Amino acid sequence: MTSPRSSARERILDAYQACLNDLGERAATLDAVAAAAGVSKGGLIYHFASKEALAAGLVERLERLGRDDVEAMGSTAESAVGHFIRSAAHAQSPFGLTAQAVQTLARSGHVGAVRTMHALEQEWYDVLLRATGDRVVARMAQLVGDGIYYNAALAVTEPATVDPDETGEPGEAEAHPALPSPAEQEDLVRALLRMIDD
Amino acid sequence: MTSPRSSARERILDAYQACLNDLGERAATLDAVAAAAGVSKGGLIYHFASKEALAAGLVERLERLGRDDVEAMGSTAESAVGHFIRSAAHAQSPFGLTAQAVQTLARSGHVGAVRTMHALEQEWYDVLLRATGDRVVARMAQLVGDGIYYNAALAVTEPATVDPDETGEPGEAEAHPALPSPAEQEDLVRALLRMIDD
DNA sequence: GTCTATATTTGGATAGAC
DNA sequence: GTCTATCCAAATATAGAC
Numbered sequence: 001m002t003s004p005r006s007s008a009r010e011r012i013l014d015a016y017q018a019c020l021n022d023l024g025e026r027a028a029t030l031d032a033v034a035a036a037a038g039v040s041k042g043g044l045i046y047h048f049a050s051k052e053a054l055a056a057g058l059v060e061r062l063e064r065l066g067r068d069d070v071e072a073m074g075s076t077a078e079s080a081v082g083h084f085i086r087s088a089a090h091a092q093s094p095f096g097l098t099a100q101a102v103q104t105l106a107r108s109g110h111v112g113a114v115r116t117m118h119a120l121e122q123e124w125y126d127v128l129l130r131a132t133g134d135r136v137v138a139r140m141a142q143l144v145g146d147g148i149y150y151n152a153a154l155a156v157t158e159p160a161t162v163d164p165d166e167t168g169e170p171g172e173a174e175a176h177p178a179l180p181s182p183a184e185q186e187d188l189v190r191a192l193l194r195m196i197d198d
Numbered sequence: 199m200t201s202p203r204s205s206a207r208e209r210i211l212d213a214y215q216a217c218l219n220d221l222g223e224r225a226a227t228l229d230a231v232a233a234a235a236g237v238s239k240g241g242l243i244y245h246f247a248s249k250e251a252l253a254a255g256l257v258e259r260l261e262r263l264g265r266d267d268v269e270a271m272g273s274t275a276e277s278a279v280g281h282f283i284r285s286a287a288h289a290q291s292p293f294g295l296t297a298q299a300v301q302t303l304a305r306s307g308h309v310g311a312v313r314t315m316h317a318l319e320q321e322w323y324d325v326l327l328r329a330t331g332d333r334v335v336a337r338m339a340q341l342v343g344d345g346i347y348y349n350a351a352l353a354v355t356e357p358a359t360v361d362p363d364e365t366g367e368p369g370e371a372e373a374h375p376a377l378p379s380p381a382e383q384e385d386l387v388r389a390l391l392r393m394i395d396d
Numbered sequence: 397g398t399c400t401a402t403a404t405t406t407g408g409a410t411a412g413a414c
Numbered sequence: 415g416t417c418t419a420t421c422c423a424a425a426t427a428t429a430g431a432c
Contacts, residue, residue, distance in 0.1 A: 008415080026223055026309030029407060041408090043416045051408065106352060107305050109222030117352055118376070125374055136385045140342060140376060143349075143386075147341030150348040154304060154315055176323055178316070180337060187334045188341075192396075195389055205399080227425060239427090241398045249426070403428070414417075 009047050012037045013061060016054055020101040021153075027107040055105055058114045060138045062102045065095040073127050077196060079140050080131035082189050084124065088145040091152035100153050121146075137195050144188060145156050151178045207245050210235045211259060218299040219351075223306040253303055257310045260300045264318045271325050275394060278329035279339050280387050282322060286343040287383050289350035294373045298351050307323050319344075335393050342386060349376045 015037035019028035030051065034044040048054040069087060073080040092095055099120075107112035124145070128138040155178040180188060214233035217226035232242040235377065246252040267285060271278045288294050297318075303311035322343070326336040353376040378386060 016202030024223070025222070026306050030409085031407075039415095040417050042410095042418070046415060046417095049409090064327045099287055104305055107222060107302055108224050114352060121349070121352075121376070122373060136382075136389055139374075139382060140338075140386060140389060143342040143346070143378075144338060146348045147344035151319070151341075151401070154312060154319075165287060175320060176337075178319070180341075182338060184334075188338060191334055191338060198392075198396075228427085229425075237397095238399050240400070243427075244397060244399095247427090397432105399430105399432075401429085401431095403426105405424105405426080407424080408422085410421075411419085411420095412417105414415105 008039075009057070012039070012044055012047055012054075013057055015056060017101040019095055020058075020104045021097060025104050055110055056112060058098065058105065059102055059110075059116050061121075062098045063116055065098055066116075066123070069095050070120075070123045070127060073124075073131070075127075075131055077132045077193055078144055078189075080127055081137075081192050082140060084128065084145050085148070085185050085189050085192075086182075088148040088152070088181075091155070091179065096152065099149065103149070103153060132196055134196050137192060140195070141192050144192070148179065155179055206237075207255070210237070210242055210252075211255055213302055214256060215295055217301040218256075218302045219295060223302050253308055254310060256296065256303065257300055257308075257314050258317075259313055260296045263296055264314075264321070267293050268318075268321045268325060271322075271329070273325075273329055275330045275391055276387075278325055279335075281324065281388050282339060282343050283346070283383055283387050283390075286346040287350070287377055287380075289353070289377065294350065297347065301347070301351060330394055333395050335390060338393070339390050342390070346377065353377055 012033065016028060016033045019032050019036055023032065030041050030044060033054070034041045037044065048057060072087075073083045087093070087095065091100065102113050104115060106117045121142070125138060125142050128141050129135065132138050132141070202236055210231065214226060214231045217230050217234055221230065228242060231252070232239045235242065246255060270285075271281045283292070285293065289298065300311050301314060304315050319340070323336060323340050326339050327333065328337070330336050
């Protein structure tokens, strides 16, 4: 409650998030985060007293953004499935970046992160089930979305490798992008909606 | 090439894998791995000269197991989609455990792990596309499988929490298990196969 | 092949100046 | 509110005994 919207805290959380996404949990040290945020370690510690406080802050941010995301799904099959798939594929959104970082935390054994991710999964499923009225479609939509999140996480880590000694070999199966294009996203949404008591 | 099938190496890799899956990358220290494998740190180092060698060994194991898994998919739509979904849900299999551990490594920024996971994803997609002849179905099947892997990873980390003060509240949406049951798996497979030029 | 030291480095956190 | 300096614990890796 000091600077306008306590922007220092937010900038530090952004930096932590970016370190987690780009370098992994191991490399997301206080030094690295401080450097990325443009402050000293001491400056960082003033805002977040410990590493754990930093993690807790990020989890809390996800809970906030997650509530908005769930709400934005609406209650019709079209809106719920459509929003869920498109939102998952939009890896660069504030929500996507935070979700990915918290996923990394969860994977590192952070209990709060695991709990929050589980709760979010459950909420998504509830909305999808109510909106579609079909258990199989709801489950499938959720897994497709999770799969997209999973691929987004792998994709970001990768340094856009183009192997120089095997470009354009003709006749080999074409490489498909890790994330579905917008057109593919719409194909997926349509296919899921068509499945409803079909 | 000393003990029968150099079982010490394998036991150490098993221990490393288990540490990664149960505790996360951060906690998978040489001490922890040595303890889990029942050897001293020095004993471990004799077999794997560095932390990096340990990681490389695990990635290599996944490449071996991955080749078998891709081959087991077969070439019909039924066999490919069916095997892929069931294999993903079988989180406790040797392949599942290794895949999960390497996923954790990938998430921690290990470049070899990222590369191998990407290659595996591409191979799965190629087989699914050839077997189904349908881009949307192949992509959907792959994302569903990835989603299952993702949930399996979250599920294992969780210490089977049963929150004591909110059990069996009537009227709340029932909690669905993170991993689809065998019956649900078959529903998913059937739904995917029905989608083929439908 | 496996163990017990031990050296080296790094990461997390404190104290206190500005 | 932010910085520098410093302490302490933990993690990787080495050396060499058994």
